[in-house]
Amino acid sequence: MSRQSLLPGLGGIAIFLAIWELLIAGGIFQFEYLPAPSRIAIGLIGMLRSGSAFVEIVHTLAATIIGWLIAVVVGVTAGAVLGLFQTARRYSLASIEFLRPLPAVAFIPVALLLFGFSLQTELFVIVIPCLWLVLVNTMGGVTAVSQRLQDVTRVFRMSPIDAVSKVYIPAAAPAVLVGCRLSMTLALVLAIVAEMVGNPEGLGYAVVREAQALQPEMMFGYIFITGLLGVGLNSLIIGLSALILPGVFRQPSIEWEQA
Numbered sequence: 001m002s003r004q005s006l007l008p009g010l011g012g013i014a015i016f017l018a019i020w021e022l023l024i025a026g027g028i029f030q031f032e033y034l035p036a037p038s039r040i041a042i043g044l045i046g047m048l049r050s051g052s053a054f055v056e057i058v059h060t061l062a063a064t065i066i067g068w069l070i071a072v073v074v075g076v077t078a079g080a081v082l083g084l085f086q087t088a089r090r091y092s093l094a095s096i097e098f099l100r101p102l103p104a105v106a107f108i109p110v111a112l113l114l115f116g117f118s119l120q121t122e123l124f125v126i127v128i129p130c131l132w133l134v135l136v137n138t139m140g141g142v143t144a145v146s147q148r149l150q151d152v153t154r155v156f157r158m159s160p161i162d163a164v165s166k167v168y169i170p171a172a173a174p175a176v177l178v179g180c181r182l183s184m185t186l187a188l189v190l191a192i193v194a195e196m197v198g199n200p201e202g203l204g205y206a207v208v209r210e211a212q213a214l215q216p217e218m219m220f221g222y223i224f225i226t227g228l229l230g231v232g233l234n235s236l237i238i239g240l241s242a243l244i245l246p247g248v249f250r251q252p253s254i255e256w257e258q259a
Contacts, residue, residue: 035216043215047218056201071127071131075133082139083140083168104186104190107128108197137179140175153167
């Protein structure tokens with residue numbers, strides 16, 4: 001994420017927090033469990049100094065990355081197969097279009113019945129919805145490979161493995177990376193949701209725990225940490241994508257941010 005896009009966003013957040021602080025201090029907002037940002041900051045600093053938040057951060061981060069990696073590996077592989085073979089695509093598209101719109105929370109009861117309150121439940125809830133983003137983008141990227149590039153594989157008599165690794169996947173890389181970036185953000189959201197209702201660990205559970213304990217400063221502190229984690233993961237994917245495809249992926253990412 002470039003400074004040009006980051007600084008205005010930080011400025012907007014600063015203005016929002018300042019207005020929030022003034023409304024609380026002026027007595028315009030008088031909700032019992034809505035603390036001022038200054039009180040939230042004090043609670044957040046206390047959590048970080050004591051180290052109580054790091055266990056939750058590590059758990060959520062690990063679940064997000066592991067679930068995302070599984071979705072990427074399976075999604076890229078299946079998407080490439082469906083993009084390359086028309087017969088497989090013809091017999092699979094109806095099933096994909098049926099399963100893809102299902103809401104992620106619908107899988108939580110299924111996961112609880114299968115795995116109970118565990119990390120496996122969290123990963124199941126993350127992988128299934130993220131898988132479709134990567135698969136559909138990969139399949140679309142492979143099927144969009146130009147006829148000229150396909151002719152190159154025939155002229156040079158490339159083996160199927162060489163054609164896929166040297167022509168199809170590089171040509172489809174921008175679409176694949178877009179799917180990977182979107183699925184990373186979704187993976188974090190699903191991890192938080194799963195921790196709130198399906199696995200009593202991580203940042204999601206911490207938010208619910210502090211709300212039930214009537215500790216709004218701590219609750220908002222964990223929400224703030226979750227936001228920072230999302231920004232960090234998104235920036236990491238953008239940076240890696242720019243390294244893999246310099247000058248190709250950078251501009252679409254900026255356009256997406258502006259949208």
